[in-house]
Amino acid sequence: MNALDQHDSPSRSIAEFLKAARWKHALLTTYALSLSYFESEVLRVLLQQGCDDIWLVCDAQGYRSSLLERRSMHVGQEYRIVPVGLANGVFHPKCIHLISEDEQLLMVGSGNVTFGGHGRNAEVFEALVPNEHATAFSDFADFLEVLGSQPDIKIPRREWIEDFAGRAAQAAAGGANQSAQPLRLIHPLGRTAIEQIGEVAATIGTCRKAKIISPYHDPDGEAVSALLEAVNADSGVVAVTSEEPSPFPFSDAAGWSRPVVPQRPKLEGKRFVHAKWLQCDFGDVSLVLSGSFNATRKALGTTDNVELGVLRRVAAPEQLLEWEDCVAPDFQPAERMPSGLGQAEIVYASFDRHDPQKLTGQMISLHEVSGEWSYRVVRTDGTTHSGTTALKDDGTFMVVDQELELFAELPALQIVLKRDDREARGWIQNEMLLSVGARRRLTAGALSRLMRREGSDDDIQALMDYLSIAADKHLRVFDLPVLKSAEHDEQSDSADAAELVRVNLKDLAPMENIPEGIAGAVGAGLGSGDQFETALVRLRRMLLGHGRLKNAASRDGLSSSILAEDEEDVVQRQTPEQVTYSLGLQDFENAIGTMIGECVEHTDRLPGLLTIQFEIGMWMRIHRLEDIDGAFEFLGSWLRRTAQRTTQRQDEVTALSQHFVTSTAIRAALMTSDSKPEQLVGLHDDLEKFFGGAVDRELASASLIDDADKGFAAALAQGLPPHDLNAALSEVLSTRTRRQQLEDVLSTRAAGKDVSADWAVFQSPTGKALHASLHRAGWEKRVKRGIANYEACSHCYITYPRFEKSVFKQERIGRCIHCEKFSLDVTP
Incomplete structure (x- = not known):
């Protein structure tokens, strides 16, 4: 789809695309920005569609202008606005990336997020979908990843880059291309647009004419001249789109070696033409670039700007525009637009999701910012709160002030940083309120259906969406251990029962219905009186009970019913991977992984988060995806990751310790491979790490x-006879760990005795190399005990590279690539 409003090809409006599906995630990028337009025409529709993960990313100039719109009542509460600052260019791409449960839409064009850009002007947008434009989605993922890797581009929050790049890449992997010559997205982050267009043109042949629509030009027409040269065009055409003077120097260009003449494209109406359109005609085919690239040196001939455009080949009979001759208008150079941050300084800030008295942020500036600044939080009515804060070298800062809690939930908050005659301003985001949307979808009805094992896909997705954002608010629910039946009976009359009795083992058996009144044993003692947490306790009972969903057999993609022959080519069943994506399991596990990674200063949160990760992950794989092999693999990887992330007391039974020990026994009981001895060593090793x-x-x-x-x-077990988990755990604990084996290796060699190469610790490539070194003369100089908690060579003290460090952590054997000596980690 393109929106140049031709008579024979009516185009759909942006609003129609926004209403086309129940979008879950939305990313909009822009240079200029009107918050009044965005909130009234875009945000309202997205929220009505159920979308509450909305990112608006704009150039620093657009961000600064938006700060004047104090009547915007949703900024920072219903959507995030992120500024991008460049030293010598502008952030200029205009795209909209929309994602629902089962489809994606990418619009790339010329229109800013303003009334003009989305309606009043003549703009061009290409609407792309994965099943027709898979390569373009792959290009978009690459564009975002390259954008996020540029150290000179100042972006205060970058997690959206990885999120949307990952989703675009996944859509590309499952998509297809409509044409053998798929359309491509190009950007100047690395090479100029002119270089890229010229390379493609060279593969087609001789360009007869290049036609250009652009609202802005260089005063000397330099970019147009360079483009004609790059595509080897005989001549050029520059569009005349109004009766006003033109910013292109037609009188000079008429005498170029590749002359340029004026023509008028046939467009509907008398609107301002803000579209950007570069068309190179090669006889039977044309090469067309649409998007954000103006016909200026800065956009086409440098790598200073961030731009994005769609490059496609079009057959001559399918020409998208008609042109007619016209008289060259008078010349009037375009007003020079600001490029780069220059002296401007702006701020991005947000309230902490958990603590309304904590405000963090970053100043975006090209100048030195470290030191003490005064700050002022400003309400729309002019009320302020002031203080001082210290900025680090990168502009980041943190304020902790109990007075901030009075401001935290107010709309349209701004922060002003000031030092001497310097002042920077920005919007304040409220992460707590931005996280509320997912809980809104996790309704009482959804909870009830899930607890009864009648939940729909939407209910499951709502649960994971909510936990993706608010899991750490309910850690005490998931810290509660499972009690065995006898323990439950003994504790039921105890004064401490409210703190101990949470999930009874007898309730873990598969069951069709939850008995009425089951919450009575688990609802007491939560402390807050929050019935939502009581419901989550019952919901956790469902997860641990593993009862199948009543309607699971009729789900698309996982039904076991056989299709009639004439339907086999029509209905495409979903794979477990596709269902995983559509239900949001991948997003959930990415979010929980991020929370776990942020627990460096709050290690007390780790057990609950790891338990949530495990219980949801296993339940989904076993009973929603019916992927037993995937569940078994997930169980093993979860054990390894958990052992590396946390250490737990042995004399305290917790939900996490129960899952870890029981999962270890399950893995041991279900092992059937020839490598079982080595796997048992790994399980015991992980147990040692877990218990310290x-x-x-x-x-x-x-x-x-x-x-x-x-x-x-x-x-x-999939219906096999039950395993003896006690015996399986004993088998693990009877197997000597790598640490124990390495201790034995050192003591045996110190006594002058050889060590058998059959030991499990010697079966890996690194282990084999260690065994050989141990049995050569002078082994004591090459092999030694490693320094405790030291991830580097204990001989030459050089840090291990990534691969060698991974082997050292996994196998406890460090082999230095510099001195070629071994360090053995025998620390418990």
Whole structure:
């Protein structure tokens, strides 16, 4: 689709695309920005469609102008606005990326997020979908990733880049191209647009004429001249789109070696033409670039700007525009637009999601900013709160002030940073309110259906959306351990029962319906009186109970029913990977992974987050995706990651310790491969890491849910006779860990005895190299105990490269690529 409003090809409006599906995620990029337009015409529609992950990314100039719109009541509360600052150019791409459960739409064009850009002007937008333009979605993912990797481009928040790039790449992987010559997206982050267009043109042949529509030109027409040269065009045409003087110097260009003449494109109406259109005609085919590129040296001939355009080949009979001759208008150079931050300084700031008294942010500036600044938080009615804060070298800052809580939930808040005669201003985002949208979709009805195991795909997605944002608000619910039936009976009359009895083992068996009144045993003692948490406890009981959803058999993609022959080519079943994406499991696990990664200063949150990650991940794979192999692989990877991330006390039974010990036993019980001895070593090694030392058999058994008919063991066994999980755990603990084996290796060699190469610790390539080194003369100079908690060579003290560090962490054997000596980690 393109929106140059031709008589025979009516185009759809931006609003129609916004209403076309129940979008879940939305990214809009722009140079100029009107918040009044965005909130009234774009945001309103997106919210009505159920979209509440909305990112508006704009150039620093557009961001500064938006700060004058104090009547904007949704900024920072219903959507995020992120400024982008460049030293010598502008952030100029205009695109809209919309994502729903099962489809994506990418619009790339010329219109800014303003009344003019989305309606009043004549603009061009290309509407792209993955099943026709897979390569373009791959190009868009690359564009975002390159944008995020540019150190000179100042972007205060970058997680949206990875999120939308990942979704675009996934759409590309599952999509297709409509043509053998797929359209491509090009940008100047690395090479100029003229270079890229010239390379493509050279593969087509001789260009007869290049036609250009652009609202802006260089006073000397330099970019047009360079483009004609790059595509080897015989001549050029520059569009005349109004009765006003033109910014292109037609009188000079008529005498060029590749002359340029004026022509008028046939467009509907008398609107201002803001579209950018470069068309190179090669006889039977044309090469067309549309998007954000103006016909200026800055846009086409340098890598200073951030631009984005669609490059496509069009057959001559399918020409998209008609042209007619006209008289060259008078020349009037265009007003020079500001390029780069220059002396301007702006601020991005947000309230902490958990603490309304904490405000963090970053100043975007090309100048030195470190040191003390005064700040002022400003309400729309003029009320302010002031203080001082210290900015780091990169402009980041943090304010903790109990007075800020009075401002946190107010709309249209701004922050002003001031030092001497310098002043920077910006919007304040409220991360807590921006996170509320997902809970709005997790309704009482959705919770009720999920607890009854009748939840729909929408209900499951709402749950994961909510936990993706607010999991750390409910960690105490997921910290509660599972009690065995006997323990439940013993504790039920105890004064401490409210703090101990949470999930009864007898409720973990598969079941069709939850009995009425089951919340009575789990609802007490949560402390806050929040019925939502009581509901989450019951919901967790459903997750651990592993009861199948009543309507699961009729789900698209996973039904076992057989299609009639005449339907096989029509209906395409979804793979588990596609269902994973459509239900948001990937987004959920990415979000939980991010929360886990942010727990460096709050390690007390780790157990609950790891438990949520495990319980949701296993339940989804087993009973929604019916992917038993995937669940078994996930269980193993979760054990390894958890062992590396946290250390737990052995004498305290928690939900996390129960899952870790029981999952270890399940893995051991279900092993059937020839590498079982090595795998048992790995499991015992992970147990040691998890408990921070040698594992006490009795204490570990206290955390074992040993009834193989209950929980994940029964589901993973797939109907086979139940396994003895106690015996499986004993088998793991009877196998010597890598640490223990390496201790034995050192003591045995110190006694002058050889060590068998059959030991599990020697089976990897690094282990084989260690064994060979141990049995050569002078081994004591090449092999030594590693320094405790030291991820570097204990001989020459040089840090291990990434691969060698990974081997050292996994196998406890460090091999230095510099001195070629070995360091053995034998620290418990």
